[in-house]
Amino acid sequence: MPELPEVQTIVNELNKKLKNKAIKSVFVNAPKMVQIGPDVVSNVRKVKNGQVKKFSDLLIGKKILSVKRRAKLLIFDLSPTSPQPSHKASAGNARLRRTSGSLSILAHLKMTGQFIFEDKKLRQKTGGKYRLINSSNAPLVQLPSKHTHVIFKFTDGSTLYFNDVRKFGYLKLVRDNEIDQVRELSEYGPEPLNKEFIWGRFFTAVKKRPKGKIKQVLMDPKVVAGIGNIYSDEILFHAKVRPDRKVSSIKNQELRGIYQNIQKVLKQAIKAKGSSVGDFIRTDGSWGQMGKFHFVYGRAGEKCKVCGTVIQSMKIGGRTGSFCPKCQK
DNA sequence: TATATTGTTACACC
DNA sequence: TGGTGTAACAATAT
Numbered sequence: 392m393p394e395l396p397e398v399q400t401i402v403n404e405l406n407k408k409l410k411n412k413a414i415k416s417v418f419v420n421a422p423k424m425v426q427i428g429p430d431v432v433s434n435v436r437k438v439k440n441g442q443v444k445k446f447s448d449l450l451i452g453k454k455i456l457s458v459k460r461r462a463k464l465l466i467f468d469l470s471p472t473s474p475q476p477s478h479k480a481s482a483g484n485a486r487l488r489r490t491s492g493s494l495s496i497l498a499h500l501k502m503t504g505q506f507i508f509e510d511k512k513l514r515q516k517t518g519g520k521y522r523l524i525n526s527s528n529a530p531l532v533q534l535p536s537k538h539t540h541v542i543f544k545f546t547d548g549s550t551l552y553f554n555d556v557r558k559f560g561y562l563k564l565v566r567d568n569e570i571d572q573v574r575e576l577s578e579y580g581p582e583p584l585n586k587e588f589i590w591g592r593f594f595t596a597v598k599k600r601p602k603g604k605i606k607q608v609l610m611d612p613k614v615v616a617g618i619g620n621i622y623s624d625e626i627l628f629h630a631k632v633r634p635d636r637k638v639s640s641i642k643n644q645e646l647r648g649i650y651q652n653i654q655k656v657l658k659q660a661i662k663a664k665g666s667s668v669g670d671f672i673r674t675d676g677s678w679g680q681m682g683k684f685h686f687v688y689g690r691a692g693e694k695c696k697v698c699g700t701v702i703q704s705m706k707i708g709g710r711t712g713s714f715c716p717k718c719q720k
Numbered sequence: 721t722a723t724a725t726t727g728t729t730a731c732a733c734c
Numbered sequence: 735t736g737g738t739g740t741a742a743c744a745a746t747a748t
Contacts, residue, residue, distance in 0.1 A: 392726070423744090463727075501744080502726050538746095559727080559744050575728095602738065612728075620726070669725085709740080710726070 392669045393500045395583070395617030396660030397679065398463050401506055404674040405465070405551075406458040408508050412545040413454045417447035421540035421558055428565040428573065449494065449564060450543075462579045462616035465506075467496040468567065493567035497575060503670040504553070504560030509534060511548035532676050556670055579616040583653050588615065593650050597638055605641060605649070606634035607708045615653065621666055624688040624713050626652045633719045634712040635705065659684065687713040 393401070419425055425446045454470040471493045498506075534552055535542060541553035541562060553562065565573050580596065581588040596614045597605075608614055609623040618626070627634050630648040632641065641649075665671060665679030668689060672678060682689075686696055691704035691713045700717040 394727095499727085501728090503746090555745095556747085557725085557745050600737070607739095610727085711724090 392502060392619060392621060393504065393665070393671050394463060394619040394622050395460075396622070396657055396663075396681065397665035397671050398460050398465060398500065398617070399661050400665045400679060401500075401674055402458050402460040402465055405467075405506060405508065408510075408549075408674065409455040409458060409467075409545075409551065411454055411456070412547060412549065413452065414450050414543055415546045416544045417450050418542040418544075419443045419446060419540070420542075421555075424540050424553075424555065424558060424561050426561055426563040428563060446564065450496075453494070461576055461582070462612055463499060463619075464575060465496075465498040465500075466570070467498065469494045469496070494564055495567050495570055497563045497565055497573065498553070499560050499563075499575075500555070501557065501559035501561075503556040505555065505670060505672055506674050507532065507534065507552045507554065507672070507676055508674040509550045509552065511550075532672075578613060580611075580613045581615060583615050583617060583657060588654075590647070590650055594643075594646060597646060601637070601639035603638050604634065604707055605632060605636050605638055606710075606712050608638060609649070609653075610710075617657075618653070620710055620712070621668060621685070621688045622656060622660065625685060626656050628687045628715060628719060629656060631719055633716075634714050635707055687715060689713070 422443050425443065427446060427449070450469070456468045456470055459466040459468065498504075500506075534550075536554060538554045538556045539552050540555055540558065543551040543553075545551070553560070563575075570576060581592060593615065597608055600608050600611075600614075603611075606623050606627060609618050609626065610620065624634065626649060629652040630645065632645050632649060660666060660679075660681040663679060663681035663684060664673060666681035666685065666688075667678035668682060687702055690702045691711075693702055694700065695702055695715040695718060698715065698717050700715055702713055703716050704711050704713045706712075
């Protein structure tokens, strides 16, 4: 379940590995998972079967300049669009006129998306599967697998696989100079690890929702970006606040503790390269280590690491939340 | 075969 | 109007 720390882990790794690599080819096996923004190609919102070629055509030859993150979205910035081919090539496609300027790929992993990078020289066959790195921490993965939906090949022989068991994730091409207007990006709240995430702003945003349960408010991307089920549970444990507490009942001091623990827990998780819960693995196929430090998430029925009380779970807003009934008030 | 799963959006209601 | 709550949706494993 990639949340902010998992996405940041992938971004850090891909930014190193993909920087200045040129795209040689793009294979799309699940057309519904790629989109072209309406501002890139007019009159096209979603790429359908016959339009996959446009998606790959727009990408081939481009270099990846950098990989960034906003909330849980990855942003691949590409080198500028090459000059248009001759008039006759575009004559039949007047309505699908390409606009100039740089493109970016927005990628969302949703529940089960994975990016796996394979350097040609690291591929080693082991009984039909491939171990990507020489480490006991790496599970065997088959590449491509039946859940590989998009494959990028680069001119240096390396490959990037986009896997997603549930197919909830997507890749979306948008114009770079209008990226701030993309709705997915413009409506997110502050980045919790940036300077913009100041106490006063957080306090105001939370207090605007007095009837909301604190866990739901923390997971609202408009209040603060990037926090999902795992980290809302963990943050509230460290802040000693039950997830079902109404905002109106939370004392300023408690909210201050939540604010501080948002940054503390997320930073620790990034250091541990994320939590390998569900399908999350790193771009080299290895697991993140944050799961070892979970105090409540996924531990319902087990004993609290602090006081020994059995961890409970409850549905909050249709989601499962876990907490220690003794440590959290 | 029914259910659980999650991030995000849509929408009805107050 | 905007906060609130609920449903819907994507697709699959179990």
